[in-house]
Amino acid sequence: MALYTTHLPQWKQDEVEQIVSLANEYRLTGLVDLHGIPAKQMQEMRRDLRGKAVLRMTRNTLVEHAFGSMGEPIDGINSYIDGQSALIYTNDNPFQLYKKLQQTMTKMVARPGDIAPEDIVIEKGPTSFKPGPIVGVFQQAGLPAAIEGGKVVIRERKVFVKAGEEINAKQADVLSKLDIRPIDVGLSLQVAFYDGTFYEPSTLAIDETEYYNNVVLAAQQAFNLGVYAAYPTAQTIEPIIAKAAGEARNLGVEAAIYSKDIVELIIGRASLQAKALKGMTE
Amino acid sequence: MEYIYAALVLHNAGKEVTEDAVTAVLAAAGIEVEDSRVKALVAALDGVDIEEAVAKAAAAPAVAAAAP
Amino acid sequence: MEYIYAALVLHNAGKEVTEDAVTAVLAAAGIEVEDSRVKALVAALDGVDIEEAVAKAAAAPAVAAAAP
Amino acid sequence: MEYIYAALVLHNAGKEVTEDAVTAVLAAAGIEVEDSRVKALVAALDGVDIEEAVAKAAAAPAVAAAAP
Amino acid sequence: MEYIYAALVLHNAGKEVTEDAVTAVLAAAGIEVEDSRVKALVAALDGVDIEEAVAKAAAAPAVAAAAP
């Protein structure tokens, strides 16, 4: 491999060396898909990632070359390269990186040929358009538009493009007129190589709500156990005392132990019982 | 609970709840009276407004019927 | 209510609620007993499961607090 | 309430709730023990399933959930 | 819970809840006292208003309403 590299022009050799040295420098080396990201968004994303990750766009052949030269296991990354991959390096763990990249996702207007990521729904109701040829444009695209009260309205809720379908030119035009932005654009992680292991996006999506709920559950369980076992800590001592006091009251009332603190409760109980009995005799 | 009922018989009849009175009521019911419980009851009732305790019980929203 | 309480004294002590017994309890409390009320009470209680009536009253409060 | 707490100390430790035992516990706490209250306590607990009783929301006016 | 009850015996009798006092109460009940639990209890009680905690029991909605 090293031999082969020497046949490359100098700038390519430098680039390959750079790819290798970054892969050695950072704990995580990954591939991200840049497909469909306009230059302006790209700049914003790079800015967002500054200090957290290094993004490097280069030729796929050089990437393959670089990882090939590094051998196993990292060369496995080459099998994930496609069309518009870029390299990403970071010291975050892959779950953290995935989360950060998800946060860079923005909604964009659809262009003809884009695939709807989910059902694109147009709600019933008035639009901001005044009557005119636009009604025809809407109708031709399959949207139930009409004129009512001097305004262009959508007569009923419509699934305009189904998830997974290609958005055609007319639909893209209508969506852009209605300012509906259905397309997720951003750096999507294709694979991450971290501490000797490959992570694919399917395993990296974390349900934070579930973790939050589990933390709540764990805290409740610990609290319950602490109180149940009467293990006194700053958090559990008061409920433990309350529990003990409650138990004592219950016992006192149930067994009719005439003690100052609870005699009113016993009277109350007796009177309720008498009322209940009286009710049955009337 | 019979001791408290005895006290409430007396109270409801406008009588004072004394140890002797409670004992008499219980004895009339054929109950072998334990002096200590009578004492404890009368002591516990000292200063307690029975009327109010009864009213409180009745007022408690919790008394919502628990039909089984 | 003192007639009811008297019945409860008896019931709680495991005694039968008869006219004589109720009369004795009330009399011991210094109450001038009205025979007709005693009769009416005992008649009304005939067939009533006192245990159940009392248990119902006791159970009710537990129903209390539904979580907010 | 300390008499009841003393009984619960004993019960929770798997000991029998006797007059002597209750007295010993209270005395160890530096309390001047009233024999009649001890007697009344032990008498009241006679035949009571303490386990069940402590868990029972027996008392009458369970003031419904304090509004938050 | 016996350690807690021991503390409540002391508190209710107006005594200070110290390690020695808790140990004495438990020992009087014939309990083999574990120093570590006494220590943990007294440490946890430091700064705690027992009165208030007990009052909480009274105010607490019947959250734990035992399942049937």
Add this chain to the structure above:
Amino acid sequence: MEYIYAALVLHNAGKEVTEDAVTAVLAAAGIEVEDSRVKALVAALDGVDIEEAVAKAAAAPAVAAAAP
């Protein structure tokens, strides 16, 4: 509370909650372990069905509430 969490780590992993094990877990977390707290915890958990305890509502039992 970290002592309780340590016990829960062990329990969930199917390990026994011993003093040594709890100490090891806490020490691994960089915590300066207090022996007496570990002892108290293990003693408190002795005989406790952790599975059941964690699921049990820990609040005060359904309690008799004195009206305010």
Add this chain to the structure above:
Amino acid sequence: MEYIYAALVLHNAGKEVTEDAVTAVLAAAGIEVEDSRVKALVAALDGVDIEEAVAKAAAAPAVAAAAP
């Protein structure tokens, strides 16, 4: 849940919840640690306000659902 408990051991002791720390705690409990789960945990908790979650648990009247 042991991964969550381990994180809470650390959090409660005022330690940072890092991959190394969580791994150390779990390993000390004799648990065979799965790196990817630790990584996922640390990443997920990065966005979770543990303090708030714990406070929520304390405020919620012991809902205590059994762990799934």
